[in-house]
Amino acid sequence: MPNFKKFYISKDALSESLGSNKLAKKLESHRQDFEIIRTGSRGMFWLEPLLEIDTKIGRIGFGPITENDIDDIIELNEFEFKNHKNYLGVIDDIPFLSNQNRLTFKRVGLIDPLSIEQYCSYDGFEGLKKALEMDSSKIVSEVLDSGLRGRGGAAFPAGIKWKTVNEANEEKKYVVCNADEGDSGTFADRMTMEGDPFSLIEGMTIAGLASGATMGYIYIRSEYPHAIDTMEKAIVLANKERYLGESILGTKMNFQLEVRKAAGSYVCGEETAMLESLEGKRGIVRAKPPIPALNGLFGKPTVVNNVLTFTSVPLILAKGASFFKNYGIGRSTGTLPFQLAGNIKHGGIYEKAFGVTLRELVFDIGGGTKSGLPVKAIQVGGPLGSYIPEDKWDIPIDYEKYIEFGGVVGHGGVVVHDTNANLAELAKYAMEFCAVESCGKCTPCRIGSTRGVEVINRIQKKENVDENVVLLKDLCDVMEKGSLCAMGGMTPFPVNSALKYYPEDFGVTSDDKALTN
């Protein structure tokens, strides 16, 4: 009987959706003395459900397997492993993992998400300890120096936001985490909250120390029940161990944290709509200014950042701004956990320094399409991001370089479409989505989106194509320039890029006058 007793199985929502719970159940039924640690996911989803076993040479893996493979696998000794058809070898040596720059994802998939002990054994709370010894303005300047920019999509320098809140002369301030990760093709926030919740707690607590806020909220979308559950449990544990709450680690500092469940409105990922929602109202976008850093939640100065922005902070504090700045290119410092999704063979999370290209991500790392057909278009940056054609796949991914050609890096979602995709249909869908999700406050977004669907319908039916193409471009122009927020303002990105790069799907040729005018 082989002597392996320590097993790891992910309980990430995606792993569960592929059957990881059945695996764990089957393993449990075998022997009482097996230790089964439920972790987050390694982010190699084509290998899920994945079973990892602790051995002398490290954690080795089998995947994708089903519960029916368990009987065979636990009978194997270490010399027989390699004969199993799903044997993957040492997990950390798989190129998909070993080639990454895992800074924010370093613990995800490795540890029991709710073990503070395991969190600490991988540098957890080191940033907080440093921050507790620092002046609030020193914390702010460290974040400022790191060049960290908002990972939610807008890429606004986090340090400037924090500085504004820090300097605001108000008694009550807030820290709010925007975990309303609604972009199709993104799941890095979800995986972080499910797989490494203490890193978010640590990052937000540091934001509290830096800004002078003593209360924080994490606004998590209702589609993420696992993340909500894990975050709530982690907050209770962190409070108990004094990493959070009153007199943090024996100091005079206080910071309370609560989870708020969203209710299925995409536009609530826009920061001011989210604040309205937190206040118990409809998630309607506010006009800016005033900016939330001065006039945010309940009218008070508020730090609003995405999950990944906060989870980058502990590391910046622990290892210094220059460590973080050494990753990335130009003004895009650090790493981004790219989310490889859609029609892709090796889908999952790939954290890499800025500067990697789309071709590397989708082909070298992602292995091309799942269907085996050629790649036609890649949408980067969620439903409001442009469809990117092949001649731009070699541009290094960097916020500025993407803006130059009309692309968006956004939250790092990469959705691959094969040659079956019809870009006119996808453009119409972008307008439909905007019509469904528009908060209704401004006209270009509320009405423009519905008109957009109608115009594209007419183009598809070949009714006055040239005229309607001009109309569509005009409409996009109005939406882009006249909308209050990115919902209406960026819906034209997927529509315009589809029309520009894939005119044949609209029944127009690329030298058509209506297109070039």
Place this chain on the structure above:
Amino acid sequence: MSNSVQNLVDKFVSLKGSSEDMVLPVLHHIQDSLGFIPEDSASVVAKKFNLSRAEVHGVITYYHHFRTNKPAKYNIQLCVAESCKSCGSDNLYKQIENKTGAKMHEHSIDAKFSIEPVYCLGLCAASPAIQINDDFYGNVDSKKMDDLLSKLKSETQNA
């Protein structure tokens, strides 16, 4: 029914208070307890939170997550966003419709199945993805969908 909404809200407020940031949580509490938000909830919540009925009604109807009707025994949430589209989720919709008789946003005649669109479940590396009641399913091809629906159908017949 009115009584039970009243009880739920009273109990919630006694534990968590009635500040405005508790409006969404109390509505979630009602839906999680009853499966939907009954019609009289707006007036009960409004009174307790010192808001107008219109304000609460506005909140309930603004958010996609809140349901004002009882869900079917099996509520199928089909992701219709880009990532799942790229892997053929549109075909899945037709398949569910044919097999259950339910249409988007509607119940099947026997009230056993309903289909709702959802804009991303965050399972995009296993597209297409669906959710049936509280359970997630990834990489749902037509065979997997067929097996799932057949299993649920036989469960409803045996019930």
